[in-house]
Amino acid sequence: MKRPLDIVILGLSLSSSWGNGHATTYRALLRALDAAGHKVTFLERDVPWYASNRDLAAPDFCDLVFYTDPYELVSKHAHRLFGADAVVIGSYVPDGVEVIDVVADLGPKRLCFYDIDTPVTLAKLERGDEEFLARRQVAAFDIYFSFSGGRTLDRLRDEFAARRPVPLYCAVDLDAYRDTGAATEWDLGYLGTFSPDRQPALERLLIEPARRLPDMRFVVAGPSYPDDIDWPANVQRIEHLPPGKHAEFYSRQRFTLNVTRADMVAAGWSPSVRLFEAAACRTPLVSDWWEGIESFFPAGEAVIIAQNSADVVTALTRLGEEQRKALADCAYRRVAAAHSSAARARTFVEAIESVAARTGLATRRSERRLPV
Numbered sequence: 001m002k003r004p005l006d007i008v009i010l011g012l013s014l015s016s017s018w019g020n021g022h023a024t025t026y027r028a029l030l031r032a033l034d035a036a037g038h039k040v041t042f043l044e045r046d047v048p049w050y051a052s053n054r055d056l057a058a059p060d061f062c063d064l065v066f067y068t069d070p071y072e073l074v075s076k077h078a079h080r081l082f083g084a085d086a087v088v089i090g091s092y093v094p095d096g097v098e099v100i101d102v103v104a105d106l107g108p109k110r111l112c113f114y115d116i117d118t119p120v121t122l123a124k125l126e127r128g129d130e131e132f133l134a135r136r137q138v139a140a141f142d143i144y145f146s147f148s149g150g151r152t153l154d155r156l157r158d159e160f161a162a163r164r165p166v167p168l169y170c171a172v173d174l175d176a177y178r179d180t181g182a183a184t185e186w187d188l189g190y191l192g193t194f195s196p197d198r199q200p201a202l203e204r205l206l207i208e209p210a211r212r213l214p215d216m217r218f219v220v221a222g223p224s225y226p227d228d229i230d231w232p233a234n235v236q237r238i239e240h241l242p243p244g245k246h247a248e249f250y251s252r253q254r255f256t257l258n259v260t261r262a263d264m265v266a267a268g269w270s271p272s273v274r275l276f277e278a279a280a281c282r283t284p285l286v287s288d289w290w291e292g293i294e295s296f297f298p299a300g301e302a303v304i305i306a307q308n309s310a311d312v313v314t315a316l317t318r319l320g321e322e323q324r325k326a327l328a329d330c331a332y333r334r335v336a337a338a339h340s341s342a343a344r345a346r347t348f349v350e351a352i353e354s355v356a357a358r359t360g361l362a363t364r365r366s367e368r369r370l371p372v
Contacts, residue, residue: 002353007033008081010043010099011090014064017243018053019193019223022090022116024243025273027056028173032345034061041080043067045094055242070098078106086110086352091117096132104140109357113141114168118148119267122155138162142355150269150292166351170273171344172335177280180251187216187316189253191241191274194224201259201288208309209316210235216316221249250281255315258287265290276339279331284324286315302331
């Protein structure tokens with residue numbers, strides 16, 4: 001490392017994992033950056049739905065600062081934003097378009113975007129939906145960190161004028177996610193917030209197998225599921241599971257299920273963090289298919305690819321303990337080698353260091369705009 005970096009991140013949430021997958025992604029990355037000696041400030045919009053469900057209000061690996069609106073962001077934190085080596089704005093930040101504009105106008109040394117929802121973002125932009133990012137803003141970022149790789153990077157460059165798209169997949173904190181040794185309680189489990197476009201796959205790959213295997217035990221953890229879902233009697237529901245309980249949850253499953261949002265399937269090369277987390281806990285993986293999955297987890301070696309209910313039933317009833325353990329061991333080795341939060345932090349820092357910081361006249365002009 002050349003020298004420690006001073007990084008400011010504006011993200012959806014770090015303090016609360018309620019109903020979002022961003023918090024665990026940021027926590028893993030920021031812990032690794034802190035362990036590597038970098039200074040990180042996380043600026044989070046103070047909103048009531050996260051304020052009432054905070055499971056990490058005072059992290060010890062970064063400075064967590066709340067703000068109320070874009071005006072306060074600039075009036076109170078302009079010098080912090082201007083002085084940082086890099087400012088990173090995440091996807092789904094409230095009033096994101098305005099936030100990006102006011103931060104860009106300050107002239108930070110490096111301005112980056114971290115898109116934790118890349119296929120969803122691009123689909124929204126194609127529809128003219130600029131909820132948190134305007135199409136015109138994509139070219140303003142020195143680096144566009146993307147949760148998706150493969151052809152999505154070409155699309156970012158060729159269709160959306162991104163200067164430098166860089167894949168920055170989700171990752172897992174190997175200190176926080178490990179096999180706890182807990183006794184097996186469920187044959188198959190799933191962890192994820194309700195999403196209408198994921199629900200058909202959940203029906204096909206968990207709910208229907210549960211109906212066919214009434215003597216086996218299943219579990220679905222996550223909020224916002226509608227009351228009209230017909231859960232079989234052998235499917236346990238957990239409304240919310242904070243990250244501190246994820247490792248125990250995975251460790252109590254014979255297999256864990258991954259299902260992918262439609263936009264992610266269409267884009268390919270978009271691994272979910274639940275794959276990495278479960279693999280770190282040495283829980284065998286069952287997943288729907290999407291292009292690129294075998295570059296992360298080879299089918300039949302590190303993951304069972306399930307296209308339909310029968311594939312899941314076969315895995316649960318015919319795979320012996322030796323095969324199950326071999327799957328889990330292979331997935332664990334791949335995650336430990338390439339998808340830890342430490343590895344992802346190195347990619348993040350190397351990308352930032354490869355971009356020259358803004359200096360000279362542009363910096364002096366920006367400095368004159370800072371609130372006093």
